[in-house]
Amino acid sequence: MNSFVILCLDDDHEVVERLSRDLAPFAKLFDIVGADSIKEANETLHFIEQNGQRAAMVICDNELGTDQGVDFLIRLDQSPATEQARTILLNNRPQLDTIMQAVNEGRLNYCLTKPWNKDELYRVLVKELTTYILKHPEEDWLKYSQVLDHRRILKAHIDRQMSSFRSGFIQNTNSLDxxxxxxxxxxxxxxxxxxxxxxxxxxxxxxxxxxxxxxxxxxxxxxxxxxxxxxxxxxxxxxxxxxxxxxxxxxxxxxxxxxxxxxxxxxxxxxxxxxxxxxxxxxxxxxxxxxxxxxxxxxxxxxxxxxxxxxxxKTELRLQQTLKSLDEAYHQLVEKEKMAILGQLVAGVAHELNNPVSAILRGSETLKDTVSKLTESQLSHDNKTRGNHILQQAMQSRPLSTSETRQRAKQLEGLLGDRQLARKAVQMGIDDHDHLTSWLLPQKNQLKQVMTEWDNYYQMGNFLRSINVCAHRIADLVKSLKSYARQDDETLHTVDVHEGLEDTLVIFENRLKRHHVTKEYADLPAITCQPIALQQVWTNLIANALDAIEESGEPGEIHITTRFTPESNQQKIDIVFEDNGKGIPEDEQQKIFALNYTTKREGDFGLGIGLSVCQQLINQHHGQIRVESEPGQFTRMIVTLPVK
Structure with a gap:
């Protein structure tokens, strides 16, 4: 019995058998189990949990008779045995509304259309299982290297060894005289x-x-x-x-x-x-x-x-040269710190880009077929006009959840006499009383054919809406990443602080989405500053807040507040970052701004210069940064800047 399991769920027994055959290369390290219903899958997962195993991968069909595949994937986070499982959704044809639901819930890693390509399935499994295994540092990673991505595993193994050495280097000697x-x-x-x-x-x-x-x-x-x-x-x-x-x-x-x-x-x-x-x-x-x-x-x-x-x-004779060398080394460290954070951000943004790009590609392919169907439509002029209305409405509305669609369709089924027609009417948004009496019931005899044609209009609008949403998502991510990555500009600009804060939050979205972020923005005047330098400050402070709350393993809270505090001789603004993490002991609060001081836990390669850099950058703006913290309760970082 292996530590990890790959679960294949499909109501077609032949599909489950084919998946088991295609997954044979992974069978030595992962138990391959199949199920043909939600009930059997839940029983299997319960058995896995009792045996001390965990599900590394769940391959699930979307249909399952009543479109419960996505709901099943979303519920995986409720069990310790499946909360970190990677997921693949199988579709007979691309169904963007269900795919986007799973994407929005953060519970879909890949989507395959039946019949799948065996080589593509293998590549996806190698990538996703490697990602899963590397999230379990207690495992012997090297034993998986022959089956999974050996380069990633070897690099992670080396990084872990280096982390262990670095931790030992610091901890084994700092308490010794x-x-x-x-x-x-x-x-x-x-x-x-x-x-x-x-x-x-x-x-x-x-x-x-x-x-x-x-x-x-x-x-x-x-x-x-x-x-x-x-x-x-x-x-x-x-x-x-x-x-x-x-x-x-x-x-x-x-x-x-x-x-x-x-x-x-x-x-x-x-x-x-x-x-x-x-x-x-x-x-x-x-x-x-x-x-x-x-x-x-x-x-x-x-x-x-x-x-x-x-x-x-020779200390006195070489003092000036030493100071110059230290200054150069310091600037190199600052750049390394920025690039280290940028590397983490790029990884998160790349992950965020994958889903909208995949959705656009699949949606564009489906649009080709849908457009040809619309041009060949045999509908009457009135029904075509109604179809255009459905298309426009689909472009503006958000997809309903599976449970809400099922509930409303059940109420409509008695009037139309057909569950599928009722379900389609709910999805198209024409299940209200006016549409029922003027559109549906008057042509009940030919409603099935008409609804089939209208479904093409609905799919067209739905795909266009999803493509538009995904495109805007990509544009926002790229804009924020470009803003952070460009070379530092030492000239002064008059800017809105909130724009830099929002750009920084966007590039952290992959980590922030499991936490609760609240913002209280005051009506601030524009300030004169170096915007890129300040964005590096925001990046460090948000990254530190995330590290503090993620140590507990539970969703946390981050509160960002801005205040305008005019004074008699100088106007100032405050930017406050507060988290409900572990907090900082009082005796350490004066040390956190020292060069090379770090509170990173074992395994993190913190350079210990993040807050030191922040303090220097804020001082260059004639501002100040201070900390307020209560161990076990909160940490509040307060940045005060002059307007000019």
Missing amino acids: DESLATQVADALHEFFDGNDESRACRTYSAGHLLTTEGEPNSFLWLITLGEVALYKKDNDGCKHEVVRVGPGHLVGGMSFVTGEPSFSTGITLSKTDVIKLDRQLFTKVMNSRNELLPLFTNLLLRNFNRRLQGSI
Whole structure:
């Protein structure tokens, strides 16, 4: 029995059998089960849940006798065993109203028209099952790589390993003081060489032993475990001066060992000194054999560099160059942060674009057939006029839900004597009393033929409406993404803040749709600013709010408020972002704007510069950003900007 199941639901037993045959390549890793009714499917899902399995994919026919396929897919989120399942809807012909219903409910990943192409089905299954598996980090991803998309799985596996290392790098050492960290490294190295020190890495030197020579190449790294070493530096006249003395836990030769540059100073033992001496080959051997030692050793090395820099006599001489280098590095980090967020946004927008594009393509293909049917219509002049009315009405109205259509059709069935005719009349919006008495009942004998012709007008209007909606959706997404992605403009513009906020919300829509977003916009004056810089601020603040509320796994709330606060000497506006996430402890609230400080949970590659960037950008606009938070209750980020 496998952990995951692929459920095939169709009231045609032959279709279920064909699906089972076409899905054979996945059978080693996924249990393939079939059902020919909603009842049997629900029983199967109940059995799956009792066995501790989960449904990875549900392939469902839309018809099922009474068009319940979409309703079944929408209800999948009600069960833990199916709430993350990927879904494919099968149709005998494209039915855009049911497809759009599933799209609007966020419960349709792909749509196939019968009879399907086996190769297309295989490609869709590989893509969707890969997406599903990668949402389950507890699984051994690599075992799925032979059947699913091995490139995506391998990349995700590597990213996860890097995430684990990064988490260990931060968490394993930040609580250790220098002495404890050095002791751990020394103990681990002694344990490694115990009884197997062929290279004599563990050595004892007497006083006056030369370790490094200033200006000469160095291929070794010394970890002092006992004793003392002095480091000397020559001045411009060639006179040697003692720079610093180091003892147990310190590294000698670290900089030249790492960079390959000549030694910065001369190191000489002052007393009997025990060291662990490593060359590059031995260092690589140790680190490959003891993976847990790498983050510890790296942190020890970085701490030694930090201490050496603090005491270096060249700090003052190189200060200006260092500040310049830091400034360049900072701007690179800012750009990396923006590109990292942009990458996440592009993925979400691409997902959002897929459904409207697919709907437009399928709708345009169907329109070809529908147009030819309308041109060949045998309807009377009056009925053609009525058909045009149905077309226009379909272009303006929204599709009814399946349950509402069924309920209204049931009321109309007794008058028309035919369930299908009643259902079509409800869908076309001609089931009210006036249309019933003037359109339907007077031509009841030929109503079936007339309704068939009218259905072509209805489908035409419905397809045109859906294409128009999808096209506007695509235009909004592209506009917002282009606004964020274009190069920063350092010139000042007079803009409406709300436009930038709305553009930012659009590109986050893929993540926001499962949460409740409320907006309270005041009547604001236009402000003079750098719009792209501010949009980067809004992006970071909304992304942080989403991260905070998504940690709980439950739908959250984000509240965006704008206020106009005129003062005697300067007019200002406030933009407030509030979420009901985990909140920020009081002792951390003053740290969140520090460079490299991050509260991202394990597995997230936060650079720790998002809020630091926000603060800098707001300061450049002569504004301020502050935080108000209550742990477990809310976090409120308040940006105040001058109008000019």
